[in-house]
Amino acid sequence: xxxxxxxxxxxxxxxxxxxxxxxxxxxxxxxxxxxxxxxxxxxxxxxxxxxxxxxxxxxxxxxxxxxxxxxxxxxxxxxxxxxxxxxxxxxxxxxxxxxxxxxxxxxxxxxxxxxxxxxxxxxxxxxxxxxxxxxxxxxxxxxxxxxxxxxxx
Numbered sequence: 277x278x279x280x281x282x283x284x285x286x287x288x289x290x291x292x293x294x295x296x297x298x299x300x301x302x303x304x305x306x307x308x309x310x311x312x313x314x315x316x317x318x319x320x321x322x323x324x325x326x327x328x329x330x331x332x333x334x335x336x337x338x339x340x341x342x343x344x345x346x347x348x349x350x351x352x353x354x355x356x357x358x359x360x361x362x363x364x365x366x367x368x369x370x371x372x373x374x375x376x377x378x379x380x381x382x383x384x385x386x387x388x389x390x391x392x393x394x395x396x397x398x399x400x401x402x403x404x405x406x407x408x409x410x411x412x413x414x415x416x417x418x419x420x421x422x423x424x425x426x427x428x429x
Contacts, residue, residue, distance in 0.1 A: 291389020
């Protein structure tokens, strides 16, 4: 029953930052914590995949702070976050034969993370009087939540 909970947490991470959850899942697969060998997501554990995804996630962290970055609630951003959360959930589900539970939990977590993260960041921006501190706190929360979740595997 732990896999749906972990997939939900990784989904929340994907709702906060679309690529962070996938990068952490890729590192878990590469380090052997998440056994994806002989699955269609085995590429997440390949030698260069975690590095590439980490660079992409880092780029997303920087891009998120730019003034012209669109809201995570517009359809393209929202769908991307749900897809990433679902893929992370599927990876967790595949590794433990709980595919459907992982898929659903990852998707649901990403929806919760997208809306919850948006509200929390708006509240933080109001509290701090500007957006940057709230965005940085959300970055730390996303990374910390993903690392915590994968450490429970």
